[in-house]
Each structure stands twice: as structure tokens, then as C-alpha cells.
Amino acid sequence: MNKRVQTGSGLATAAAFHIENIYPSVDGGRYPVKRIVGEAVEVWADVFRNGHEVTVAVLLWKRDNEPEWHRQPMRHDGNDRWTASFIPRDLGRHHYAIEAWTDEFATWRRDFERKRDAGLDVSLDALEGASLLTRAHEAKPDAAVVIIQKCEDFLQNGDPAPLLSPLLANAMAESQHRVGLTLSRPHPLMIDRPIARNGAWYEMIPRSQGTIPGQHGTFSDCIARVPEIAALGFDVIYLTPIHPIGKANRKGRNNALVAAPDDPGSMYAIGSADGGHDAVHPELGTLENFRGFVTACKLHGMEVALDFAVQCSPDHPWLREHPEWFRKRPDGSMRFAENPPKKYEDIVNPDFDAPSAPALWAGLRDVILFWVTQGVRIFRIDNPHTKPFPFWEWLIAEVQERHPDTIFLAEAFTRPKLMKGLAKLGFTQSYTYFTWRTYKGEIEEYLRELTDYPEREYYRPNFFVNTPDILPYHLQGGEPWMFKSRVALAATLSSTYGIYSGFELLEHEPIPGKEEYINSEKYEIKVRDWNKPGNIKDYIRLLNEARRSNPALQQTEKLRFVGIEDPNVIGFLKESIDGSNVVAIAIALSADTRDVWFPIGDAEIGPPGHRQKVAAVENIMTGERYAIEWGGLRLQIDPARDPAILLRCLA
Numbered sequence: 347m348n349k350r351v352q353t354g355s356g357l358a359t360a361a362a363f364h365i366e367n368i369y370p371s372v373d374g375g376r377y378p379v380k381r382i383v384g385e386a387v388e389v390w391a392d393v394f395r396n397g398h399e400v401t402v403a404v405l406l407w408k409r410d411n412e413p414e415w416h417r418q419p420m421r422h423d424g425n426d427r428w429t430a431s432f433i434p435r436d437l438g439r440h441h442y443a444i445e446a447w448t449d450e451f452a453t454w455r456r457d458f459e460r461k462r463d464a465g466l467d468v469s470l471d472a473l474e475g476a477s478l479l480t481r482a483h484e485a486k487p488d489a490a491v492v493i494i495q496k497c498e499d500f501l502q503n504g505d506p507a508p509l510l511s512p513l514l515a516n517a518m519a520e521s522q523h524r525v526g527l528t529l530s531r532p533h534p535l536m537i538d539r540p541i542a543r544n545g546a547w548y549e550m551i552p553r554s555q556g557t558i559p560g561q562h563g564t565f566s567d568c569i570a571r572v573p574e575i576a577a578l579g580f581d582v583i584y585l586t587p588i589h590p591i592g593k594a595n596r597k598g599r600n601n602a603l604v605a606a607p608d609d610p611g612s613m614y615a616i617g618s619a620d621g622g623h624d625a626v627h628p629e630l631g632t633l634e635n636f637r638g639f640v641t642a643c644k645l646h647g648m649e650v651a652l653d654f655a656v657q658c659s660p661d662h663p664w665l666r667e668h669p670e671w672f673r674k675r676p677d678g679s680m681r682f683a684e685n686p687p688k689k690y691e692d693i694v695n696p697d698f699d700a701p702s703a704p705a706l707w708a709g710l711r712d713v714i715l716f717w718v719t720q721g722v723r724i725f726r727i728d729n730p731h732t733k734p735f736p737f738w739e740w741l742i743a744e745v746q747e748r749h750p751d752t753i754f755l756a757e758a759f760t761r762p763k764l765m766k767g768l769a770k771l772g773f774t775q776s777y778t779y780f781t782w783r784t785y786k787g788e789i790e791e792y793l794r795e796l797t798d799y800p801e802r803e804y805y806r807p808n809f810f811v812n813t814p815d816i817l818p819y820h821l822q823g824g825e826p827w828m829f830k831s832r833v834a835l836a837a838t839l840s841s842t843y844g845i846y847s848g849f850e851l852l853e854h855e856p857i858p859g860k861e862e863y864i865n866s867e868k869y870e871i872k873v874r875d876w877n878k879p880g881n882i883k884d885y886i887r888l889l890n891e892a893r894r895s896n897p898a899l900q901q902t903e904k905l906r907f908v909g910i911e912d913p914n915v916i917g918f919l920k921e922s923i924d925g926s927n928v929v930a931i932a933i934a935l936s937a938d939t940r941d942v943w944f945p946i947g948d949a950e951i952g953p954p955g956h957r958q959k960v961a962a963v964e965n966i967m968t969g970e971r972y973a974i975e976w977g978g979l980r981l982q983i984d985p986a987r988d989p990a991i992l993l994r995c996l997a
Contacts, residue, residue, distance in 0.1 A: 362526025363401070363446040366392045370803045371533055377770040378439065378534035379803045382543055385923060386431045387535065393446045394426040395526060400452040402519070405430040407442040407535075420444070434537045438750030439743075441532040447524035451478050455510060462506075472506040478522065479509075485521035492517040536746075541649065541724075542753050542774045543806060544900040545581035546837070546890050547844030551814065552585055552630055553610060554847075554872040562610065562871060565626075565635040569642045574876065576646035578883060579890025583643055584651035584726055584844065586814065587613040588636065590620035590627050592659020595682070595692040599870050600857075603691065612868050614655050614728070615692040617662025623654075623713040633720065640721040651755070652717055655728035656710060657683060657693045664709075665694070671706045673697040698734050711741050715748070724753045730768055731758040742772035755808060759816075769805040775842060780809040780835075784820050786916050786935055790907050793839055802903045809836035809843040817856050817863045824854035827937050827985035830885055834990035837889045838920070838931050841902045848874065850883050885988075892966045892992055897922035898929040912942045915983065919946075919995075925953050928995040930963060934985045945978040951997050958997035966992040 369390040370379040381387050393403045403420040420430040434440060454475045462468050479497045482490075492513050499508035508514065555571055556563035568585075575583060591611045598605035605611060613627075620628050626636055640650050658664055660680060664671060672694055673681050683690040696706050714725060730738055745752050756773035758765050759781075769776045778796070783789045796807050811832045812821060820828055829852055836843035851874060857864045865872075877883075893899045898920040910917040914936040921928045928951045934940055950957040963979065964971045967988070972979050981991055 361528040362448065363393060363395045363528035365444050365446060365528060365530040368444065368530060368533060370800070372770055372800055372804050375531050375533040377804060378536040378772070380536050380538060380542075380774070380806065381434065382540055383434055383437055383537050386433050387442070388429065388431045389420075389442060389444070390423075390427060390429045391420075391444050391530070392426050393420075393428045393444065395446075395448070398453075399525075400449040400456060401446060402449045402452075402524075403428040403430075403444060403446045405432060405442065406445055406529075407432050407434070407440060409434075409436050410439045410441065415443075434535070436750075437537055437539060438746065440535040440537055442535055443532040444530040445527065447527040449519065449522070450525055451475070451518040451522055452515065454478060455515060458506070459510070468506065469504075472500070472504070472509060475506070475509045476500050479514075479518070481523060482518060482521040483523065485517065489517035489521050493521065536772075536774075537750075538753065538774060539751055540900075541581060543902075544841040544893075546579060546893065547582045547584050547651070547808070547810075547842070548575050548578070548580040548847065549584045549586070549810075549813070549844055550847040551613065551867050551872075552588055553613070553627075554867050554874070556871070556873055559873045560608075560871065561873075562629040564629070565631040565639045568639050571876070572639075572642045572646050572648070576643075576648055578850075578887045579894065580648060582649050582651050582724060582844075584724075585653065587616055587653045587655055588626050588630055589613075589616045589623055590618040590625055591615055592618045592661035592692065594660035597692050597869055600865060601869060609869065610871055612692060614657065614868070615659040616655060616657060617659040617664070619661065619663075622658070622663045623710075624716045637720055644721075649724055650722055651724035651726050651753075652722050653728055654714065654725045656733055657690075657695050657728075659692060660694060662694075664696075668702070668705070668709070670700060670702040671696045671709075673700070695732075698737060707737055707740065710737075711744050714741065714745050714752075718745070718749050718752065723749065723751050724755070726755040726757055727773070728757050730756050730773070731760045731764050735767060735771055738768065738773070739771040746772075766801065766805060775806045775808045778807045778809060778840075780807070780840070781811065781813075781816055781818055784935070786913055789835070789839075789916060793905060793907075797903050797905050806842065807840050807902060809840040810846070811836050811843070812846045812849050814846055814866060814868050815862065817854065817861055819861060822854050822856045824852050825937065826852060826880070826882060827934075827989050829882055831933055831935065831985065831989040833882075833886060834889060834933050835916075837893060838899055838929075838933070838990070838992070839902070839905070839918070841893075841900050845886070850886055851876070851878050851881050888967060896927055896929050896966065896994065897924075898927045908945050908947065910942050910944060912940055914938075915940050915942045917942075917944055919949055921951075925951065925957070927951075928960065929966070930993040930995055932981055932983060932991045934983045934989040937985050939985070940983045942981050942983070943978055944981050946974050946995070947977055949995065951995055960995040960997065962996040963993035964996060966994050971996075 389405050405418045405420050406415040408415045418430045418432050420428040423429050458471050479493050482493050496508040496514045552568050553563045555567040592615045596605040596611040598609045643650050675681050680694050683693045683695050742754055753774040755775040756768045757777050758768055783792050855864050904921040906919045908917040915932055915934055917932045919930050932944055946960050949960045952958050962973050
């Protein structure tokens with residue numbers, strides 16, 4: 347929307363300028379565009395008005411708590427398209443807008459020169475130009491000196507030359523009345539730190555990190571695993587809920603309705619006499635022990651992500667302290683959670699429609715803020731699509747206003763528009779359907795959707811290859827090439843990806859006919875040999891090393907698929923934000939050896955204005971180099987050894 351002006355009669359009239367098609371924008375500026383701190387934000391817009399007057403357009407931006415706008419002149423790019431960029435230096439919520447007005451003096455100067463060059467009498471036009479100088483206002487001292495001097499020079503001898511001085515043009519540009527001044531609607535912008543866009547996640551269940559069968563793991567056991575996970579190249583260790591687990595209706599192994607005396611229960615049944623969402627399970631240790639884990643991760647260059655599940659065991663202190671936050675059935679019993687036909691007898695959900703909902707909102711916000719004080723800045727939100735959208739928009743804004751470096755991952759495997767809606771309203775990252783995209787055509791189609799406009803402006807995909815809840819059918823055969831292919835796809839197609847522990851050991855035993863692990867550690871404690879023969883830890887390490895050494899793999903948007911004719915090999919090019927790094931990748935989608943032609947085509951490398959054709963490639967894993975001939979190169983892929991070939995492009 348354009349700013350309205352008031353006429354003398356008090357009637358509202360439309361603004362002089364139309365400011366349209368602002369880019370980037372999400373739903374016309376309703377939701378924030380997402381960018382990374384320190385990187386240029388390119389802004390375009392169509393700016394025009396009636397007539398032929400000279401237009402001035404300026405890009406405005408500021409952090410939400412700043413009193414004044416920063417300003418950057420926009421450049422006319424043809425056909426009323428204007429463009430400019432700025433570099434945000436601070437994390438947090440920003441706004442940007444576009445301001446336009448008519449430059450009266452520049453319009454006079456242009457028309458005067460046209461008339462003079464055509465041989466017309468311009469004596470009256472010169473006087474009109476001089477009169478514009480008398481209407482200059484609020485000029486800075488240097489500009490005022492120029493305006494006064496040039497006006498006097500003209501009045502002394504009537505020579506219009508002083509009025510055409512470039513110095514005067516610059517002085518008037520900043521000093522004259524801004525005719526038709528129009529301000530666009532401010533557009534929101536969220537500036538995040540780099541890990542919001544790029545990172546490798548390792549998900550683990552803390553109680554299963556011990557070394558003695560049947561014995562509950564502790565935070566000390568988790569700390570012992572930190573060096574190994576860091577050596578694999580992961581950036582984030584994500585912990586499933588670490589809170590006390592209720593005993594009422596506790597689930598047994600494999601989700602059995604009745605638990606054995608030694609069954610630990612599901613960690614998602616949060617809350618017991620030992621505390622709720624702001625406490626840790628006693629068998630894991632203490633809050634001090636948890637902070638020690640956070641510190642250990644930090645010392646190894648990693649961060650901790652915590653699961654935030656808005657649900658409670660029937661034993662949760664909130665049911666006693668705040669019964670008004672929960673819904674009861676007609677017989678007075680508490681309504682347990684369900685997603686028919688699934689039932690979750692060991693948990694109950696808060697009632698977001700209750701009259702006491704504002705207090706509930708505040709309580710949940712305070713849980714997040716509590717863990718922030720413990721050193722956590724990343725939260726994976728469990729099933730956010732089952733809670734009200736206004737709640738999440740409010741909670742995320744509340745937390746990020748205080749701690750703008752906080753990151754929220756939406757774990758929502760649901761309808762596409764619902765998932766995108768969560769991303770728009772503030773979630774930093776989102777789970778995706780990658781887990782179920784297996785064929786070449788559907789992978790390409792899905793990535794084009796995620797990298798197209800406007801999705802790329804707000805939807806940051808996190809490609810998890812598996813989760814405690816999901817063992818995809820394609821992994822259930824336990825074939826090493828398939829595990830390698832899937833993690834290579836995740837790690838190279840998306841700048842953020844994750845694995846759930848056990849993937850590196852090729853764990854693949856399902857509940858027959860289902861995409862779920864049998865003997866799931868959601869309901870029992872597991873002890874693993876993390877160096878089990880046949881593991882693919884070294885392969886994952888090499889992938890993460892390739893990601894760290896190639897900025898092209900640290901972003902998702904600049905992705906282009908290439909036309910490999912083989913339906914069982916997918917090929918694509920990725921380019922870094924600044925254009926200095928380009929990677930060509932081919933990944934096999936079947937187990938047999940493939941010989942394919944990889945067309946590099948017109949691919950270029952280098953920053954804008956200094957682009958060069960790709961002339962050769964270097965295998966990132968082996969260091970071998972190959973010249974590009976006839977616009978591409980021939981590749982042989984042996985999935986039994988490595989289903990993926992990663993090539994760094996060279997000029």
C-alpha cells in the first residue's frame with residue numbers, strides 16, 4: 347500500500363506514486379523474508395507516476411528497535427524497475443520500505459537542456475529554475491552555500507550556466523521539497539545467524555548414550571560422545587526431551603499399553619513428581635550436568651538443540667497447579683491425546699481454547715526462556731501444526747525480541763500449505779517431505795518447489811534422512827549404498843540436513859509393514875557399539891568436510907538440475923552466494939554401476955562482472971582433475987563404493 351496524503355478539504359487522495367511488485371516479499375509484506383546477517387539484501391520494486399517528471403526512489407531499512415531509517419538511493423534499471431541493496435549488521439527483526447518523490451529541480455534541468463538544445467527561447471525557463479532555488483529548505487551548510495552562490499551568479503548576469511552546475515544539482519537533490527512523497531508499506535525481514543541456513547544435525551536420545559546394557563545413560567555419557575560426533579563434522583546435537591517422565595499410563599516396549607517395572611517410558615510423556623518442562627530427568631543428572639554438556643559441545647564447535655513438546659504426562663505438575671489449562675471429558679476424567687485411530691494414553695494436551703489460554707501461553711514462553719538461560723539457542727518444536735498459529739507467531743516473536751539469535755525448527759509432517767504457513771509466521775527452519783522423495787522426477791520437482799519464489803524467501807528446509815518415528819521403506823533393506831545415497835542427497839541438496847543416531851550403523855529393522863523401528867528406543871534404553879563393523883561414519887565425515895570446504899553446499903536456493911538422461915542418476919549444480927564456488931554433483935538412485943554423460947553446459951563461476959566458463963572439475967573426495975570437453979564429461983558411478991560424485995568446478 348502507498349501512503350495517503352490529505353488535501354486542503356480533508357478528503358483523502360491517492361498517493362502520487364505507485365510502488366508495486368516489491369521483491370523480496372512474502373504475502374505482500376504480511377510475513378518476514380529471511381536472510382543471514384552480513385549478507386546483502388537485494389530489493390527491487392516498480393516505481394512510477396503519471397507524466398514525465400524525474401523520479402527519485404530510496405530504499406529504507408532499520409532494525410525494529412531503531413528510531414531512524416537507514417537510507418540507500420535506488421538505481422533505475424529500466425521500465426520503471428528500481429533496485430538497491432543493503433547489508434544488515436544486526437540479528438533480529440527488521441523492516442524495509444521504499445520512498446519515492448518527484449525531483450522538481452532535476453525535471454526542470456532536463457527540460458531546460460532539451461529546449462535549449464532545440465534552439466528554443468529559454469529565458470523564462472531560466473527564471474523558473476532560479477525560483478526553485480528560493481524554495482530549498484533544510485539544506486545542510488555545504489549545500490546551502492552552493493545554492494546561494496549559484497543563485498547569485500545567475501542573478502548578476504542572467505547567464506543560466508550556474509543553474510546547470512552538477513554541484514547545484516547535488517545540493518538541490520537533498521534540499522528541495524519532495525513533491526508527491528510516497529512511502530510503501532514496510533516489509534518485515536528476519537536476520538538470522540549462519541547456522542539458521544547451514545548446518546549438519548545429529549539427533550540422539552540421551553538415555554541411550556551409556557555403555558552398560560540396561561543402564562540409563564547420563565549427561566556424562568552424552569559428554570563422552572561429543573568428541574566423536576564433532577569429528578564427524580556435525581554442527582548441532584539435537585536431544586529428544588530430557589525432562590522427567592511420568593508413570594501414569596506409562597507405555598512399555600514397542601508402545602505397549604502396559605509397562606514392565608523397569609520400562610523407562612516414552613520421553614515425550616513429560617512431567618512427574620520430579621518436575622515438568624523446566625526440569626531434567628533425575629537419571630540423566632542435574633541442571634548443572636546439562637550445562638556441562640552444553641559447554642562441552644561449545645568447546646567442540648557445536649550447539650545443542652532441545653526438543654520442545656507441548657504436552658504433558660498425567661503426572662505433570664501443571665495438571666495439579668493449573669487444572670484450568672486442560673480439558674476434561676463429560677465424566678470429569680482428563681482427555682488424553684489422540685490422532686484417530688492413534689491414541690496416546692500417556693500424555694494430555696493443554697487446552698489452547700480455555701479462558702486461561704493467555705496464562706498458558708506465558709507459561710510455555712517462560713519454558714523456552716528458561717532453557718535459553720541454560721545456554722540453549724536452538725529448539726526443535728514437536729508437532730507445531732497441532733497448536734494455534736497465533737500462539738507460535740507470538741511465542742517466537744517474544745523470544746526473539748529478547749534473544750534474536752534463537753532458532754526454531756518446525757517438526758511438522760503434514761499438509762504442504764500448513765507446513766508453509768508455519769514457516770511464514772516465524773519458524774526458522776522446517777522439516778520436509780524429502781524423507782519420502784525417492785524417484786528422480788519427484789526429487790527434482792520437490793526441490794524446484796522449495797527453491798522457487800516465494801518459498802525460498804521464507805522456507806528453510808532441513809532434510810532429515812530418518813527420525814525416531816520414521817524408518818523409510820527404502821532404508822529397511824539395510825543396503826549400505828542406499829544409506830550412502832540418501833545421506834549424500836540430503837547433505838548436498840539442502841544446506842541443512844540431519845540424521846537420527848543409528849543411521850550411521852545402518853540400523854534398519856522395522857515393525858513389519860510399517861515405516862517404524864521395531865524395539866524403538868522411544869520406549870526402551872539401547873546401548874550401541876558406535877564403531878560397529880560396516881558403519882558409514884567415515885563416509886558421513888567426508889560429506890560434512892565437503893560441505894564445510896565448499897560454500898556452494900552451504901545454501902539451498904542456487905540449485906540447478908542438469909539433464910542426465912539416465913533416470914537412476916540425478917545431477918545438479920550448486921553455486922555459492924557470491925558465485926566464487928560451484929559444485930557439480932551426480933548421485934546414483936539404484937544399486938548397479940552407471941555410466942552417464944554429465945552436461946556442464948554454460949555453467950560459469952566467479953562474482954558478477956567477472957564470470958568465467960567452467961573449464962575443468964576436481965573430484966572433491968579424490969583430488970583428481972578432469973577437463974571439460976564438448977560441454978561436459980563422462981562419469982562412471984559404482985554405488986557399491988560410492989553412489990555420489992562431488993566435483994568442484996574450475997575456470
